[in-house]
Amino acid sequence: MQIQTLFQYQSPLGVPIEIKKQTFAPAAGRPAKRISFVAGLHGDEWEGLYICHLLSRYLQDLEETHAESFVGEINIYPAANPQAVCDGTRLTPFFSVDANRSFGAGRSDSLPESVASDLFEDIRSSSDFAVDIHSSNQRLLELPQIRIVEEFDLSLTPLASECNVDIVWVHPMAGVFRSTLAYNLNKARVPALVVETGICLRIHPEFCRQVFHGLVRLMRHVGILKADDPLEFQTKKPRVVYPHEVGSLQAGKSGLFVHQMKLGQSVREGEKAGEIIDPIQGRVLEEIRFPFNGTLFTVCENPIAYEGAPLARAALDSPARK
Amino acid sequence: MKEHILELTTPLGQSVPLYKNTWRSANKGKTLSIVGGLRGNQFNGMRLLARLSGFLDAVEKGEATDYKILGNIQVFPLANLFAVQGGTRNWAFDNLDFDLAFPGYDQGEPTDRIARCLYRHTLESDFGLAVHSYDSRYHELAHARLFHGDRKARKLADGLGLRVVREIRETSVSELQLISHWRDKGVASLMLCPGETGTLDTGLCENLFGKLVDLMIGAGVLAREGSKPEPADASLFTPKDETELKSARAGLFIPDCAVGDELNAGDKLGEIRDIYSGELLEEIVAPVKGLLVGLRVYPLVYQNEALATVVAKKSRWPFSF
Numbered sequence: 001m002q003i004q005t006l007f008q009y010q011s012p013l014g015v016p017i018e019i020k021k022q023t024f025a026p027a028a029g030r031p032a033k034r035i036s037f038v039a040g041l042h043g044d045e046w047e048g049l050y051i052c053h054l055l056s057r058y059l060q061d062l063e064e065t066h067a068e069s070f071v072g073e074i075n076i077y078p079a080a081n082p083q084a085v086c087d088g089t090r091l092t093p094f095f096s097v098d099a100n101r102s103f104g105a106g107r108s109d110s111l112p113e114s115v116a117s118d119l120f121e122d123i124r125s126s127s128d129f130a131v132d133i134h135s136s137n138q139r140l141l142e143l144p145q146i147r148i149v150e151e152f153d154l155s156l157t158p159l160a161s162e163c164n165v166d167i168v169w170v171h172p173m174a175g176v177f178r179s180t181l182a183y184n185l186n187k188a189r190v191p192a193l194v195v196e197t198g199i200c201l202r203i204h205p206e207f208c209r210q211v212f213h214g215l216v217r218l219m220r221h222v223g224i225l226k227a228d229d230p231l232e233f234q235t236k237k238p239r240v241v242y243p244h245e246v247g248s249l250q251a252g253k254s255g256l257f258v259h260q261m262k263l264g265q266s267v268r269e270g271e272k273a274g275e276i277i278d279p280i281q282g283r284v285l286e287e288i289r290f291p292f293n294g295t296l297f298t299v300c301e302n303p304i305a306y307e308g309a310p311l312a313r314a315a316l317d318s319p320a321r322k
Numbered sequence: 323m324k325e326h327i328l329e330l331t332t333p334l335g336q337s338v339p340l341y342k343n344t345w346r347s348a349n350k351g352k353t354l355s356i357v358g359g360l361r362g363n364q365f366n367g368m369r370l371l372a373r374l375s376g377f378l379d380a381v382e383k384g385e386a387t388d389y390k391i392l393g394n395i396q397v398f399p400l401a402n403l404f405a406v407q408g409g410t411r412n413w414a415f416d417n418l419d420f421d422l423a424f425p426g427y428d429q430g431e432p433t434d435r436i437a438r439c440l441y442r443h444t445l446e447s448d449f450g451l452a453v454h455s456y457d458s459r460y461h462e463l464a465h466a467r468l469f470h471g472d473r474k475a476r477k478l479a480d481g482l483g484l485r486v487v488r489e490i491r492e493t494s495v496s497e498l499q500l501i502s503h504w505r506d507k508g509v510a511s512l513m514l515c516p517g518e519t520g521t522l523d524t525g526l527c528e529n530l531f532g533k534l535v536d537l538m539i540g541a542g543v544l545a546r547e548g549s550k551p552e553p554a555d556a557s558l559f560t561p562k563d564e565t566e567l568k569s570a571r572a573g574l575f576i577p578d579c580a581v582g583d584e585l586n587a588g589d590k591l592g593e594i595r596d597i598y599s600g601e602l603l604e605e606i607v608a609p610v611k612g613l614l615v616g617l618r619v620y621p622l623v624y625q626n627e628a629l630a631t632v633v634a635k636k637s638r639w640p641f642s643f
Contacts, residue, residue: 010572010625012597017624091417094624101422104494109566109628176422178494250429254331280334304333304415308431 001060006077007118009111017083019119024059024074031073033224036127037215038077041100041134041181043084043092047198047208048133052078054212062225072224075126080119088201090137100134101179104187120184129159129222130192131215132182135200139302140310143263144197144207144214146238149173152186157240160193162221164214164233166264167297167315168240199301210234239295241315247292249312251276253285257305261312265296273312276305293317328439330403330432338404340436342443343375343397345382351393354543355444355509356534357500358398358453360421361412362405366516367453369527371399374534381544393543396447398440404432411458411519421454422498441503449478449541450504450511451534458519459620460628463581463613464526467513469502470560474510481540482514482533483552486615486633489560518619559633565610567632569594571603572625575618579630583614591630594623610634 006019025031037055039048056076062069079085081099084092092099095112102116123130136142145167146160153170160168177183185192197211198204213233219225251257259274267273267290276286294314305311328340356374358367375397381389400406402420404413412418418433426437444450455462465486468475479487496502504511514534517526538544569575577592579585585608594604606629608614616631623629 012572012574012622012624014572014596014598096411098419101419101495106493108493109568109631111624111627114626175498178497184494254333254335256333278335306333306415306432307331308429308435310431 001056001063006122007115009115019077019080019082019115021122022056022076022078024063024070026072027067027070031224032071033128033222034073034075034126035129035131035219035222035224036075036077036123037131037133038080038123038181039133040077040079040085041081041132042090042098042200043081043086044088044090044138044200045133045135046085046201046203047135048195049078049085050203050205050208051133051195051197051211051215052076054208055215058212058216066228069226069228070224071226072219072222073126074219074224075123077119077123090200100132100181101176103181103184104179116181120181123181124185124188124190127185127190129218130182130185130190131195131218132192133195133197133211135198135202136196136298138200139300140298141199141263141301142196143167143297144195144211145169145297147171147194147196149177149183149186150243152191155191156186156193159191159218159222161238161240162214162218163193163195163238164210164217164236165195165197165238166236168238169246169297170240170242171246172243210236239315245316247290247294247314247316248310249273249288249290249314251286251288251305251307251309251311254306255279255285256303257288257300257309257311258303259288259299259311261296261299263296263299267292267294267296267314269293290314327443328436330435338407340403340439341399343378343399345378345391345395347391347393349392352448352542353394353396353446354449354451354538354541355447356395356397356451356453357401357440357444359400359406360402360452360454360500361519362402362408362410363458363520364453364455364516365520365522366518366527366530367455368399368406369522369524370453370516370530370534371397373527373531375399377531377535388547390545390547391543392545393448393541395538395543396443398443401436401440402433403436421452421500422495424498424500424503440500444504445507445509447504447509449543450501450509451478451537452500452511452513453516454513455515455517455519459618461518461581461617461619462515462631463615464517464530465515465615467515468511469496469505472505472511475505475512476558478510478512478537478541479558481537482512483536484533485557486613487558488564488615488633489558491561557633557635559635563633563635565612565632565634566628567591567606567609567630569604569606569623569625569627569629572623573597573603574621575606575623575629576621577617577619579614579617581614581617584612585614585632586611591617597622606630608632
């Protein structure tokens with residue numbers, strides 16, 4: 001394994017800010033295929049850093065014991081936004097820029113956009129496949145899942161189905177995706193999956209191991225690793241859901257949301273999800289009940305809720321008509 | 323007239339209303355929409371739209387007798403309500419750049435709802451003006467921005483009569499902005515960048531107020547008895563006309579110039595010094611003759627950050643209505 005400093009720029013203290021990449025080369029010859037794993041574009045999403053760590057440990061061990069397993073090249077960018085990771089913030093500190101809304105603009109007068117442009121070019125030019133790992137936001141806890149924009153359904157869903165996640169969610173396009181890493185990679189014909197798992201500022205080891213197993217499976221599936229090491233991996237077939245198969249629960253009132261929901265829980269229509277309370281008046285403002293039958297793959301963990309806030313998402317048992 | 327167009331409620335039960343100010347002529351005329359307060363620290367924009375609203379109220383009441391409202395004018399002075407209330411650039415709760423939230427979603431959270439409400443109220447306008455300045459660390463000469471090749475927007479900018487109009491390239495980010503959505507709906511749309519963010523420059527606001535009145539006359543939504551606006555001596559700068567100067571070294575940037583300066587090639591713009599020793603690390607000089615339209619005002623700089631923007635007048639214009 002080699003660790004390479006891709007970019008370096010100086011902070012006002014004279015301290016270098018560096019983006020690093022680990023590379024595992026094939027045992028012999030040119031790589032059959034190349035894959036890149038990216039984490040830490042949002043500095044408060046640490047599940048991806050841990051998944052990259054699990055991958056790196058596994059691959060380093062494999063290099064020592066089964067070097068011939070490496071048929072392709074594997075690149076890991078464990079902390080793609082190092083300043084934000086060190087500060088634990090979604091946005092890049094100092095610049096207040098969302099690194100995963102900075103792609104596709106090309107080089108510009110903004111340092112974060114220039115860094116994004118260089119990072120994109122490095123990943124694009126060294127990948128036949130890519131996986132960008134995220135952890136939703138500071139409010140929503142996610143079951144391990146892969147999200148796919150509808151236009152890339154055909155090329156990505158077969159790959160996502162190998163990744164040992166619970167859900168593959170094929171969702172409609174929105175303008176905001178145009179400035180993300182994965183969308184731009186897909187447009188550049190590098191199939192790129194977006195993993196969402198866990199929640200910001202936390203590590204859920206069981207989710208991370210699940211995704212780690214899935215990513216190893218993916219590497220075997222696309223012919224980057226030979227499956228000749230003795231380790232057994234979990235194999236879960238995800239449920240692939242399309243927009244009409246996803247139910248959303250939203251707050252009808254603003255207040256504090258108190259609930260007992262659990263990820264993966266099977267819920268029935270009419271069942272109580274929780275309540276929104278008014279902490280000043282001591283009243284219950286709204287009793288929240290599920291409007292669907294399904295399995296929860298997102299639950300809201302932050303009790304502050306404004307009207308319209310997402311409280312839960314479910315894969316529906318009986319999907320609405322298309 | 324101050325119209326209440328959306329009601330939001332905080333988790334503690336407090337109502338937060340979104341307003342627009344409207345003035346309508348008896349006859350059906352063209353509609354101009356002006357949106358400000360996209361960030362919570364754009365004080366020049368807030369002052370400018372408050373000044374404009376006071377003036378239009380006076381016109382409506384017959385107190386400014388030289389003027390008459392011919393069309394429909396709607397001003398949305400404060401879009402990002404919670405950021406304004408919190409005194410922050412973005413609303414701390416979602417940390418979203420409000421100008422990228424369009425076209426919004428009326429079943430979503432507050433930022434989505436406000437964006438949707440603004441979008442719905444403005445998308446059938448003939449003219450749209452977003453009053454929006456960017457980085458509080460970068461002082462820009464007051465100017466207008468429009469998308470490259472947008473002829474309708476150029477005509478509108480001509481009426482504004484500003485010294486500098488900059489064309490911007492469409493990117494994956496800029497296409498989320500309000501003026502991009504307006505343009506897609508056929509609205510002649512501009513962004514007015516009223517100088518520095520985070521400070522209030524009342525003299526500049528008064529100057530821009532006059533320009534906005536001229537724009538309204540040019541757009542045909544306001545009439546002034548007697549004189550017409552003077553023809554504008556504006557310059558349109560395309561992306562190719564701009565030269566960006568960046569820091570080769572990180573440290574403390576000490577400027578030696580001001581936005582609006584006419585520069586000659588070789589003029590010193592400032593220097594970067596080491597923050598421990600004070601040692602001179604880099605001297606920044608103008609690479610071309612031109613007008614300084616942007617200058618770093620936040621002294622700490624990273625390596626490779628923008629320090630100054632110089633435009634060289636290549637494309638002369640105006641067009642007229």
